[in-house]
Amino acid sequence: MKNINILLDEFMIYCESKNLSKKTMMSYEQTLKLFFKYLYEKENIMDASKVSEKLIREYINYIKERGKYTVVSNKNSLKTNTPEVRTDYGKKVSITTINNYIRNIKVFFNYLKEQNYIKKDIVKSIKQFKNERKPKDFISDEQFSELLRHIDTTKFHEYRDYICIQLILDTGMRISECLAIQVLDVDINYRSILLPAENTKGKRDRYVYFSQIMQKNLRRWLQYKDRYVESDYLFCSSGGKPLLIRTFEAKLRGYGKRIGLKEICPHQLRNNFSKRFLMAGGNIYTLSKILGHSSVKVTEQAYLDLTDADIRKNYQQFSPLMNLRNKR
Template identity: 30%
Template sequence: MARRGENIYKRKDGRWEGRYIKGRQQNGKIHYGYIYGYKYSEVKHQLILKKYEKQTNHSKNLLPYEGQLLDWSNYWLETFVRPTVKSSTYASYKNKMNVHVLSRIGSIKLQKLTQADIDSMLKKMDKTLKASSIRSIVSVLKNCLSKAVSLKLLIENPCLGLELPKIRRKTVQALSIKDQAKLVQEINTSQKFFSIMLALQTGLRIGEICGLKWEDIDFENNTLGVNRTVLRIQIEDTSGRKTEIVEVTPKSTNSQRKIPISKSLRKKLLELKAISKSDYVISNKHKALEPRTIAYRFQIIRKKIGLENFSFHSLRHTFATRCLEAGGNIATISSLLGHSSTKMTLDCYTNSFFSEERQLVEKLEFV
């Protein structure tokens, strides 16, 4: 095993092997060089020389830049990110950089930034943030610095080779059939809880429910189209507003999908449409209802019937679990959920297969 921050390994033949970045192939893949020796100190010394040699050669072509990481980050966001991504993605990138990166290391000059600076930042993040959040933040920073490398403002990306925390997947929480029945009984008491029923019977994400319009529903063929999502993003404007509601296309190509609806759901949708005065299925007068309002309504109900440990997203998991229990195959369920791949579905719902696994093993019982 290599020591932290080093690419030096002990081989089975007794020698030490040092690895360094020699260059990059045309497809961007890293091309490594290797150094071998019977002493650790010898290999480490050779690696230091190789790194110095590389820096000396590259620095001849390095463009002068006196700006801080903060300056470069803002330029990168405005010039290369904002024109090419959704407003929600831009807001997410900007927030990650401002809150978690620039507040800590933004004052360091771009060309003085080292992996040690970033590693120190990660140690502080590790005390308060989840591994998945840290990885997401580093991904944005890595993209930011990769652009600086391509423009010859940096010799190499200091994010390469970082030791990132491992993500521990949580067990998916889905409602039991008993708890689901309790929830359905409660949400049937008022039309304002219909969004919860939609989530249970379609597996839609909360933003997709908010963005659902009557034009998306085909009552003749009993299908529901997912064509947009509503979310609240962070902004900066002169009026003092910090956030705003935006309507964007679904998060991926797979997320834009058609879902069959049951006869009972079709009936409830027709009843709601008869009294609706909005283009949106779930609305506040003429406007789309925002996600946090729907989440708040679910919070009221779950506290009332003792389901405090379940979030609104648990309804999506519940839909998937009921599909599994009804004998649905992974490819079909993955398509209904709008997952990017069946692997993602399997990773999310492995624990839901336990009853099926038990039945399979029992069939293999030897007499």
């Protein structure tokens, strides 16, 4: 008998050896534990070799039918997480989430097949659902300027956030990468920042670059920070400790509410950077490198959602006939 929980432990060790991000590993483990719970409670199955394509398809249908947060792998977590108080509790699970579940299950059973724990490729015919992508929310120039105007730069923590917000929009960094920056990683004169492999999603060193305006802003911020706080981190708490992602996210939402933006998050700033880069004539290959994506395909799937109005505006800049006429 190939106990499925023991194989999960082996799989997680394998993932760790591949230097996958903690976020990815947590996604795998959470998905698989929920699936194993279903297998045990519905079919009394603990043996990996007894899992079939039919069972996986039945589980996918079960996910589609059940409500969000109505199932957990550990019932003790209900006491502290209290999912029933969430506004979206019991609502339909999104296609994106279901596709993530399918992907994670496929990765696990492909691993079992490669390691000869199972003989059949039971996930080969299981495909993800087509999912219509919605264009990501765009922050206009006016909204962004107003957002910055409503941040009180006389306060340490708001001045810090003021600089951090602009840096993400100027570089396209992930918030996790931005908050992990140490002062020594910043080259003010060359206008670049080294993002060490241990802080990036792709686990590779990467450089991002910033503008002359940002160069001036960072110089002034560093002088200000060093007057009041001793810390190796570019963005830190008033006590010198690293700034937590959830703290920055909450602050950003608060600034958004000041100007009537109901929902604003750090990833929106990254999305806006990407769209603005493309609209300014930047090519997607360069954008992919800047964002730290594993391939151009990932970038295309994530950011090629320009609207008709965007395309019309962008076309005017690159019309062959107009450019020829301007050269006469």
